[in-house]
């Protein structure tokens with residue numbers, strides 16, 4: 001996707017958050033507070049919570065406290081009629097996998113634009129799984145819709161998001177195969193996480209379904225869009241995923257077998273210089289540099305590096321890369337991704353910003369942008 005785009009803010013686009021009291025939902029609420037394009041107009045949690053003030057219902061877990069404008073919102077039911085009543089036609093979903101499929105399908109079927117973190121539709125042929133710096137062209141799967149028609153745009157599983165961001169600049173070198181071992185934070189298991197007694201002093205060498213997702217989703221995201229479908233890439237990926245007693249931030253140890261001869265300085269430059277459409281469009285949640293190389297021998301570390309990314313609105317949106325080494329064609333490195341920001345709410349928000357910049361959120365009851373010069377496709 002190339003081209004320039006200029007937009008003129010008329011009024012903010014009203015958005016809703018489903019699953020807003022959960023770990024990912026809270027990141028949405030935090031990142032949407034003061035957002036230049038979007039205004040939080042509806043928050044929903046489980047149906048039983050409807051009618052309660054968000055600030056009273058939520059067990060806020062992020063630093064800085066619950067933003068007071070959101071705290072005053074009365075929770076609605078996660079239904080089209082309640083969301084519509086709040087003037088919302090764009091919805092961020094942080095719903096549990098068990099309920100996301102049906103609810104998101106109903107909402108998109110009745111005209112809502114749904115940006116989801118749940119896994120229900122990540123392999124659906126009509127639903128793009130988009131990381132804006134990696135495969136913005138996949139958004140083309142939904143751009144041919146009739147005006148007023150709803151859609152679902154998914155983002156990837158949290159560990160996959162960090163991985164594909166690091167792999168994208170390597171594509172030019174040819175990636176033959178990949179081995180990755182992950183060390184994933186407790187918040188990746190949701191608000192209830194793991195019981196403390198199981199997590200403390202422990203490493204759990206299984207995260208059900210995660211290893212398969214990393215392989216499937218990585219190949220789909222790095223795949224080629226041909227008209228209305230995606231032909232997946234064909235990288236052999238072996239993943240081993242472990243849960244570790246860290247609060248936030250997934251660390252991944254990657255070994256990539258490259259196709260051609262290359263020297264390490266070219267690889268470092270490819271990582272360091274990597275910028276893509278969100279940076280060119282200066283989307284509000286885009287980090288100036290999506291990848292940050294750490295030169296120290298013992299970085300990145302979750303406690304020190306999980307909030308990488310500038311400007312302030314993009315904290316936690318950059319992936320940190322360290323321990324780079326090359327032996328023959330075998331490249332090794334360690335990466336760190338903030339699982340609930342870049343791995344979840346932040347990428348979903350960036351997807352919505354990119355969709356707004358392309359005019360895909362224009363129609364609806366809360367029209368917010370005048371498109372002046374559309375992006376190419």
Ligand SMILES: NC(=O)c1ccc[n+]([C@@H]2O[C@H](COP(=O)([O-])OP(=O)(O)OC[C@H]3O[C@@H](n4cnc5c(N)ncnc54)[C@H](OP(=O)(O)O)[C@@H]3O)[C@@H](O)[C@H]2O)c1
Nearest residue numbers: 019020021022023024045046094097117118188190191344
């Ligand atoms: N955690 C991560 O790092 C991460 C990363 C990427 C993707 N994801 C995905 O993001 C989604 C949310 O994950 P999470 O970690 O934020 O989960 P979570 O902390 O368990 O939060 C779940 C949220 O869903 C609401 N909810 C529960 N049952 C519901 C129902 N029947 N109808 C409507 N809302 C319901 C809860 O509301 P109540 O407070 O009322 O119970 C809560 O707001 C999941 O699909 C997950 O796979 C998570």
